[in-house]
Amino acid sequence: MAVSFPSTQYFEALQQKMAAEPEKFRRLGFIDTTFGVRVGQNGKARNFILEFEVFEMKGVREVDAIDPKNVDFTIEGDAGVWREMIENIYRNGEADSSHDINTLAHFGEQLKVVYDDPDGHDKLYRFMESIQRFFDLSSKVEVSFN
Amino acid sequence: MAYLSTRNFIEDKDFVDKWLYTMRTGELDLSWMKAATEKVKPHEANPRRGLTYRDLDIGSYGFTDIPEKVRSNRSYAPRGAEVPEGAPDAQPWVSRKSEVWAFNTESYYEEAVTRQWNVTTDIPWERLDGVEMPETIGKALSQLMTFLTEVEMIATDTPAMWLPRLSPDFIEVKAFIASQAMDEARHTEAFRKRALTTGWGLMKASPMNEMALKHLRDADSFSEMSVALHLVGEGNVLTLFRFSEYLSPTDVDKRIFRLVMQDEARHVGYGMQHFKYVLEHFPEKREVLHAHLDEAENISFAGAAATELTESFIILAGGGLKKENIDEGIKVTTRFQLKQMEEHFERLEKCGMPERKERSKLYQMFEMGKAAAEMAGIKLN
Numbered sequence: 088m089a090v091s092f093p094s095t096q097y098f099e100a101l102q103q104k105m106a107a108e109p110e111k112f113r114r115l116g117f118i119d120t121t122f123g124v125r126v127g128q129n130g131k132a133r134n135f136i137l138e139f140e141v142f143e144m145k146g147v148r149e150v151d152a153i154d155p156k157n158v159d160f161t162i163e164g165d166a167g168v169w170r171e172m173i174e175n176i177y178r179n180g181e182a183d184s185s186h187d188i189n190t191l192a193h194f195g196e197q198l199k200v201v202y203d204d205p206d207g208h209d210k211l212y213r214f215m216e217s218i219q220r221f222f223d224l225s226s227k228v229e230v231s232f233n
Numbered sequence: 234m235a236y237l238s239t240r241n242f243i244e245d246k247d248f249v250d251k252w253l254y255t256m257r258t259g260e261l262d263l264s265w266m267k268a269a270t271e272k273v274k275p276h277e278a279n280p281r282r283g284l285t286y287r288d289l290d291i292g293s294y295g296f297t298d299i300p301e302k303v304r305s306n307r308s309y310a311p312r313g314a315e316v317p318e319g320a321p322d323a324q325p326w327v328s329r330k331s332e333v334w335a336f337n338t339e340s341y342y343e344e345a346v347t348r349q350w351n352v353t354t355d356i357p358w359e360r361l362d363g364v365e366m367p368e369t370i371g372k373a374l375s376q377l378m379t380f381l382t383e384v385e386m387i388a389t390d391t392p393a394m395w396l397p398r399l400s401p402d403f404i405e406v407k408a409f410i411a412s413q414a415m416d417e418a419r420h421t422e423a424f425r426k427r428a429l430t431t432g433w434g435l436m437k438a439s440p441m442n443e444m445a446l447k448h449l450r451d452a453d454s455f456s457e458m459s460v461a462l463h464l465v466g467e468g469n470v471l472t473l474f475r476f477s478e479y480l481s482p483t484d485v486d487k488r489i490f491r492l493v494m495q496d497e498a499r500h501v502g503y504g505m506q507h508f509k510y511v512l513e514h515f516p517e518k519r520e521v522l523h524a525h526l527d528e529a530e531n532i533s534f535a536g537a538a539a540t541e542l543t544e545s546f547i548i549l550a551g552g553g554l555k556k557e558n559i560d561e562g563i564k565v566t567t568r569f570q571l572k573q574m575e576e577h578f579e580r581l582e583k584c585g586m587p588e589r590k591e592r593s594k595l596y597q598m599f600e601m602g603k604a605a606a607e608m609a610g611i612k613l614n
Contacts, residue, residue, distance in 0.1 A: 115348065116344065116347035116348030116349070117282070117343065117344050117347045117348065119340075119344070141279065141281045141282050142281070143281075183484070184481065184483070184484050184487055187478075187487060187491075189475055189478045189479060189491065189494075190478070190479050190487075193475060193476065193478075193479040194479075194568060194572075204583055205505070205576065205579045205580045205583050206502060206505050206506075206580075206583065209471065209498045209501055209502055209505075210498070210502075212471060212474075212475060212494045212495065212497070212498035213344070213495055213498040213499050213502060214495065215491045215494055215495055215498075216491050216492055216495060219491060
């Protein structure tokens with residue numbers, strides 16, 4: 088059954104896929120970060136906080152707003168950009184070279200990375216391969232879009 | 234031989250007799266069993282993570298209680314061991330904690346160990362089979378890889394040369410610095426392999442780049458080295474790796490840059506936490522660090538503007554050598570260069586040096602560059 092995006096169920100589905108591949112993520116190393124995902128749609132936004140610890144995703148929760156002081160960084164973008172990224176991953180098995188997180192967010196034109204502390208911002212890059220592989224698990228999840 | 238033992242053991246009759254006596258009689262000394270050391274039972278705070286250095290932060294073995302000035306142990310005795318008379322003075326250059334320490338040093342090391350990767354087997358080199366790039370793109374990519382190989386070689390040497398200079402009580406810092414040297418050696422390998430697989434071999438070394446790199450190697454103190462290497466140099470290189478990933482012509486290049494940026498960001502993290510620590514615990518250093526930043530920023534400005542680097546980026550960003558390609562390449566590369574400077578000042582501000590912008594000539598360059606870019610119609614972030 089398809090999970091809808093954006094929703095906590097979508098991120099929980101990725102969490103389950105991550106837990107099902109412990110060796111792959113163990114090989115990538117510790118991932119200790121808490122970050123936000125903001126999905127804009129029709130002038131409103133859905134906000135999620137994702138918490139990773141050791142080798143796994145510990146949990147996800149939806150919140151009304153994300154306080155930049157409580158997360159390392161937040162990846163924001165319109166629903167259309169997120170959808171294009173997820174569909175691209177689903178088609179290719181992983182993000183192609185135009186749809187990986189760093190490419191989409193580099194100049195803040197499609198996705199944007201916002202942060203309060205540059206040390207928190209740098210955690211996106213410290214754990215980049217783990218975060219990319221986490222989103223690449225969308226290739227194994229059937230997703231519907233609201 | 235710079236160091237000679239104070240005794241010639243092979244010709245010392247008492248020493249040889251004792252060796253033979255033990256062998257003959259089985260009579261053991263066993264005085265080491267009475268070492269006046271602390272008995273502890275460390276345990277894993279988080280079993281999923283394993284037994285970490287932080288779990289060993291206990292009593293005389295811990296790092297929390299290392300004094301600001303380490304006077305008691307100048308030998309190679311591991312922290313917490315009994316140091317008997319006769320242990321040689323290892324003559325460490327750095328025995329002051331705030332000169333090397335960073336908040337969370339131990340966790341940077343643990344992270345480094347779990348996030349090691351292998352250039353030979355973790356990069357899908359086979360995906361390059363059949364990849365054809367236009368000559369200008371291939372040569373620009375190879376020039377970028379040549380430049381980065383140069384950078385990473387000195388980034389290996391610089392932290393490594395500080396290892397024997399640090400007091401052995403700074404175990405966790407030494408471990409982190411050793412892991413950094415390994416990371417940088419791996420980056421050298423990655424960029425060299427990628428340069429050669431472009432089909433164009435290596436391109437040209439950069440005197441401007443090497444002049445900047447030499448500055449990193451020749452710092453007068455560990456803190457100055459760390460400011461120049463971890464904060465200024467690697468901070469700039471982190472932004473550069475992210476930009477290179479953005480521009481990468483193949484998914485193999487993207488994978489390389491995603492993996493090297495992880496290591497680089499960890500080094501920048503250590504540098505930021507060290508910078509904060511030194512400003513909080515060794516405030517007299519502030520002026521020295523400003524003076525070192527004056528030079529580090531001057532040289533990093535020159536290195537980042539090196540022809541061999543800038544022109545490679547312009548070609549990769551614009552997609553070729555036609556006028557419209559170059560115009561586009563200049564726009565994109567200028568945005569990157571300004572972003573690189575902006576992020577540098579963001580880090581310094583958050584580390585506790587907000588006044589840097591007022592003093593820095595590089596900040597004046599940033600403001601000037603931003604105004605020029607706006608006048609040229611280049612959209613900034």
